[in-house]
Amino acid sequence: MNSKLLFCLFILATLSVGCVSEFKADLPSNDEQILVVDGSIMENTDVLFYLSKSFSMDSLYNPSKVFDIDAVITIVGSDGSKSLPATYRGNGVYAIHTGTLDDNVKYGVQIEYDGETYQSTPAKPLFTPEIDSISWIQPQEAGPLLFRVSTHDNSTAEAKFFFWDYKEDWEITPEYFVTYFLDPKTNTFFNVFPAPYYYCWKNNVSNRYLIGSTESLKENRIINHQLYQGDQVDNRFSVLYCVTVNQKAISKGAYDYYQNRIKVNEEMGGLFSPLPSEAIGNITCITNSSKKAMGYVEVTKNTTQKRIFVYPTQITRPHYYSDCITISNDSVLTILDEMGGTYADFYARGYRPITYSSPIAFDTPSEWVLAPCTDCLAKGGTKAKPDFWPNDDQ
Numbered sequence: 001m002n003s004k005l006l007f008c009l010f011i012l013a014t015l016s017v018g019c020v021s022e023f024k025a026d027l028p029s030n031d032e033q034i035l036v037v038d039g040s041i042m043e044n045t046d047v048l049f050y051l052s053k054s055f056s057m058d059s060l061y062n063p064s065k066v067f068d069i070d071a072v073i074t075i076v077g078s079d080g081s082k083s084l085p086a087t088y089r090g091n092g093v094y095a096i097h098t099g100t101l102d103d104n105v106k107y108g109v110q111i112e113y114d115g116e117t118y119q120s121t122p123a124k125p126l127f128t129p130e131i132d133s134i135s136w137i138q139p140q141e142a143g144p145l146l147f148r149v150s151t152h153d154n155s156t157a158e159a160k161f162f163f164w165d166y167k168e169d170w171e172i173t174p175e176y177f178v179t180y181f182l183d184p185k186t187n188t189f190f191n192v193f194p195a196p197y198y199y200c201w202k203n204n205v206s207n208r209y210l211i212g213s214t215e216s217l218k219e220n221r222i223i224n225h226q227l228y229q230g231d232q233v234d235n236r237f238s239v240l241y242c243v244t245v246n247q248k249a250i251s252k253g254a255y256d257y258y259q260n261r262i263k264v265n266e267e268m269g270g271l272f273s274p275l276p277s278e279a280i281g282n283i284t285c286i287t288n289s290s291k292k293a294m295g296y297v298e299v300t301k302n303t304t305q306k307r308i309f310v311y312p313t314q315i316t317r318p319h320y321y322s323d324c325i326t327i328s329n330d331s332v333l334t335i336l337d338e339m340g341g342t343y344a345d346f347y348a349r350g351y352r353p354i355t356y357s358s359p360i361a362f363d364t365p366s367e368w369v370l371a372p373c374t375d376c377l378a379k380g381g382t383k384a385k386p387d388f389w390p391n392d393d394q
Helices: 003-017 063-067 252-266 329-339 343-348
Strands: 035-038 045-053 071-077 087-090 093-098 107-113 116-120 131-137 145-152 161-172 180-183 188-191 200-205 210-213 221-230 240-249 283-285 304-310 351-354 367-370
Touching (some): 045 071, 145 240, 180 351, 210 221, 210 252, 329 343
Antiparallel strands (some): 107 116
């Protein structure tokens, strides 16, 4: 198979986890298309499968052609069971509900696409043990934070291979606590209490393959396995930070598959390195052996989850230097007088008023500063406070 096509395929499959940036190059137009599948089967869950296809780069990249896959997806069991077809949600995303999975039955996903039938290797559902702990350390003063996971499994069907992902949530605030605002339509100032744009939240999800194994260990236990590193100067840690880690037991085959994917990611310095054949996965075309597919579909009973919070008082950070430069209202008036404008014109340039006066009716602010210094929404935050957040900030 053309190595450049495999490179395009690799990019397509890794875009969802952010491992490489999208890259476009000229490729021959006669390369075959490969079905790319991302998703897993999990008991009593509405699971999502993401379908896409490889593309030849002799033409412009067209997401509607790459991700809009017309397919029929079902979950099949070795006992003859078959689920209802998945519901298409658009952009290559299919949702399917899984019921109870029999521990003694092997399950796989079946995909009818482009006149062919693809199927993942049937497997019995794996049970995922609890996470023992999520922890972090800051080995050096004012240095980066290292986030770690610990787990073990003493059951009869021991899980020896693990896959993790995580979601970060953190609270942010602007530099100035502002209750004083300008209505640009009427060019008048007004007060709002409490400060409506002081507390916001942001979030992020993991974008790397995070795996671990106890296969070579004497005890089936993982202790303080590092998941990722956090930059101590990042605003994630300025108010309150939270990470929620999900753990899933995976098979030896899945572990090897992700290992190869990680290896390819690390070796992509030579951008056109061919994708190893062993990284293709466990999906085959059962109606036409010449057709190829990429992806690894796991079958699991459950995932486990744990979260921790990090307060700024728990870590050491370098001294903070503000980049919020204020402009006195007198200077603003001079500028507006020269240009023949109003406060609304200055507002339109991205500046916001601040005042050090008591909250009583008044006509003019004390100073002006750029919007991100007074408005957490302008800093990229949202007012969507996580429902598990421990403080009363609104």
